[in-house]
Amino acid sequence: MQSLKVAMLGCGVVGTEVASRIQNRGDGLAERIGAPLELSAVVVRDIEKDRPGIDRSLLTTDAEAAIAGADIVIELMGGIEPAKSLITAALAQGSSVVTANKALLAAHYGELMSAADRAGVRLEHEAAVAGAIPIIRPVGDSLAGDRIERIMGIVNGTTNYILDQMDTEDWDFDHALATAQELGFAEADPTADVGGHDAAAKAAILSSLAFHAPVSIDDVHVEGIESITAEMVETARDQGFVIKLLAVCERVADSPAGAGLSARVYPALLGRSHPLATVRGAFNAVFIEAEAAGSLMFYGQGAGGAPTASAVLGDVVSVARRKVLGGRGQYERPFHSDSRILPISAITTRYHITLDVVDRPGVLAAVSEVFADEGASIELMRQTVGEVDDQGIQHAKLVLATHTNTDATLRGTVDRLGGLPVVRAVKSVIRVEGQ
Numbered sequence: 001m002q003s004l005k006v007a008m009l010g011c012g013v014v015g016t017e018v019a020s021r022i023q024n025r026g027d028g029l030a031e032r033i034g035a036p037l038e039l040s041a042v043v044v045r046d047i048e049k050d051r052p053g054i055d056r057s058l059l060t061t062d063a064e065a066a067i068a069g070a071d072i073v074i075e076l077m078g079g080i081e082p083a084k085s086l087i088t089a090a091l092a093q094g095s096s097v098v099t100a101n102k103a104l105l106a107a108h109y110g111e112l113m114s115a116a117d118r119a120g121v122r123l124e125h126e127a128a129v130a131g132a133i134p135i136i137r138p139v140g141d142s143l144a145g146d147r148i149e150r151i152m153g154i155v156n157g158t159t160n161y162i163l164d165q166m167d168t169e170d171w172d173f174d175h176a177l178a179t180a181q182e183l184g185f186a187e188a189d190p191t192a193d194v195g196g197h198d199a200a201a202k203a204a205i206l207s208s209l210a211f212h213a214p215v216s217i218d219d220v221h222v223e224g225i226e227s228i229t230a231e232m233v234e235t236a237r238d239q240g241f242v243i244k245l246l247a248v249c250e251r252v253a254d255s256p257a258g259a260g261l262s263a264r265v266y267p268a269l270l271g272r273s274h275p276l277a278t279v280r281g282a283f284n285a286v287f288i289e290a291e292a293a294g295s296l297m298f299y300g301q302g303a304g305g306a307p308t309a310s311a312v313l314g315d316v317v318s319v320a321r322r323k324v325l326g327g328r329g330q331y332e333r334p335f336h337s338d339s340r341i342l343p344i345s346a347i348t349t350r351y352h353i354t355l356d357v358v359d360r361p362g363v364l365a366a367v368s369e370v371f372a373d374e375g376a377s378i379e380l381m382r383q384t385v386g387e388v389d390d391q392g393i394q395h396a397k398l399v400l401a402t403h404t405n406t407d408a409t410l411r412g413t414v415d416r417l418g419g420l421p422v423v424r425a426v427k428s429v430i431r432v433e434g435q
Contacts, residue, residue: 010077017309041066100127106201110214124315132307157282213339260340
């Protein structure tokens with residue numbers, strides 16, 4: 001059968017790996033697809049840069065000419081523009097598109113999916129969320145006949161490595177981050193990772209796909225791990241928890257703000273028996289709760305050239321087979337543009353609160369009174385004697401676990417606790433998930 005032309009936009013670490021596999025494993029890919037793939041153009045910024053393993057005659061800086069007439073366009077350039085315009089043009093001309101661009105999808109998911117649907121082609125994006133882990137296709141296809149209620153995932157390998165080392169090696173945050181940078185797990189500027197923004201983009205994509213609603217990154221509540229200390233990790237361990245940066249996407253049937261969707265990213269406590277608590281190092285995992293299928297977990301490498309290239313090539317094979325067989329394009333269900341995105345204040349959650357208090361009679365009564373006034377309740381209270389400060393005042397560490405309540409109520413409670421004369425400092429506040 002006539003070969004399918006493939007144009008690739010961008011040729012970094014992942015792009016180089018993808019191009020190499022298309023060229024060096026052509027026979028195997030052709031057997032799976034039913035037609036050979038022909039890499040017709042590779043768009044780069046610097047055509048003079050040496051790219052071992054890639055035919056220099058394929059290199060070009062003219063993206064518009066490269067995508068013209070292509071059967072499949074692989075977008076690996078990143079960013080919003082010109083990626084968005086090029087993808088839109090490719091879809092309009094009938095080219096299926098494979099992308100790993102989480103920033104673009106997090107901002108324009110519904111728009112781009114609708115464009116693909118109108119053109120009767122595919123827009124695949126497995127590599128945009130969790131590297132080599134197959135999660136987009138299972139959520140979009142395998143569970144299409146089910147109702148997904150909740151997704152909770154560790155979707156950023158950098159932060160998972162940092163928190164794992166703090167837990168298992170007793171490192172502080174700065175040492176764990178520096179080691180992650182030395183090993184190549186973290187960028188020189190790690191803000192997108194440790195600030196939770198990378199995970200938030202992935203949460204927006206997963207929410208949009210699972211709930212078929214246009215959830216953008218601006219709808220995702222984001223908190224990073226910069227404030228996590230060695231003391232917080234130790235306290236969590238003493239209480240039988242581990243701290244993980246979680247992306248949580250869920251349907252909320254009942255809240256003070258009514259029914260809707262919630263998408264959020266923050267560090268949270270997980271009981272050590274939870275499957276996600278065992279995810280170590282720079283690995284990723286996604287835990288899904290579906291109405292009929294129950295609980296499912298997907299685990300594997302979340303980043304890196306080879307794992308990400310594996311996900312990209314999987315999408316390429318998928319869209320190529322559809323072209324050979326004459327299959328339909330995108331999902332045919334419309335997006336629910338009226339879906340309500342709930343604020344973080346409306347979700348129900350549990351808090352673990354650690355206070356530095358003056359060790360004297362009446363402290364527990366004062367704390368309990370604040371909880372009662374705010375309409376919150378305490379599930380567990382544990383006090384340990386601390387140090388004597390330079391003024392001769394005895395301190396104590398008070399750890400409080402709350403019952404479930406709205407985030408707004410619990411946040412108001414913490415604010416009140418911080419103003420009590422007997423409270424020297426609110427040492428940490430962290431939510432509990434998975435229970």
